[in-house]
Amino acid sequence: MKYSQEIACSKDNLRLVRDFIKETLNQYVIAEKEVHSMVLAMDEMCANLIIHTHHCNIDDSFEIQIIVTENEGVTFKIIDEHEMFDLLNYEAPSLDELVKTQRKGGIGLILVKKIMDNITIRTENGKNCCCLFKKVKVQ
Amino acid sequence: MVDIQKINQNGITIVVVIGEVDASSSIDLDSAMNETIASGALKIIVDCENLDYISSAGLGVFMSYIEEIKANNAKMIITGLNEKVFNVFKILGLDQLLETADTRDQAIELLK
Secondary structure, three states, rough: EEEEEEEOHHHHHHHHHHHHHHHHHOOOHHHHHHHHHHHHHHHHHHHHHHHHHHHOOOOEEEEEEEEOOOEEEEEEEEEEEOOOOOHHHOOOHHHHHHHOOHHHHHOOHHHHHOOOEEEEEEEEEOEEEEEEEEEEOOO | OEEEEEEEEEOOOEEEEEEEOOOOOOHHHHHHHHHHHHHHHEEEEEEOOOOOEEEEHHHHHHHHHHHHHHOOEEEEEEEEEOOHHHHHHHHHHHOOOOOEOOHHHHHHHHHO
């Protein structure tokens, strides 16, 4: 089953992202802790896109797709005309480094990489698509 | 989305965080923490019993004050984290960097 939502690029819409994912996944039997992890990872991805790629321009938007495959897991797609941040080659700073430099940012993408099982970036129908898969028991 | 209250109780500053902290609302948590630490508070409890959600933007706020708290010889304890939020602490290894307690009362005992 596939679900889709258009998101305008405002930080205020992160709540809409979380609600869309939560409401979609709650139609299935998935452990609450896993739902929370997936909501968090997608919140981080969308926050990064809204802030760093679109500079919070409310006139810009991107699409989120959720594909639930029973007995396999959940695939999330973020589809955007703008170029995606190269998450695959991103070298995350260590926690010690972040603490020492007193930086507030930098841990969101660490979380995404720790939570998701597979991440790919590709082009689909002329648009950029970041595909994130979480292997999880779905009924 | 987030409501932050501050209570001073017998020399302990209690920062109560209610609601959700994300990239949009983390600025409010940052202001409250900055104000608390700048005021010279030496014993700080961050009560998260009614914190429903926190993203990296909020976690980054806590992390960014670790060094300053150490330099001030102050102590900060985060309390009342629900299972889902504590799981995020564990995923990142923050449970090793930030002191936590189950309840506010336990934290008060630890700060005595």
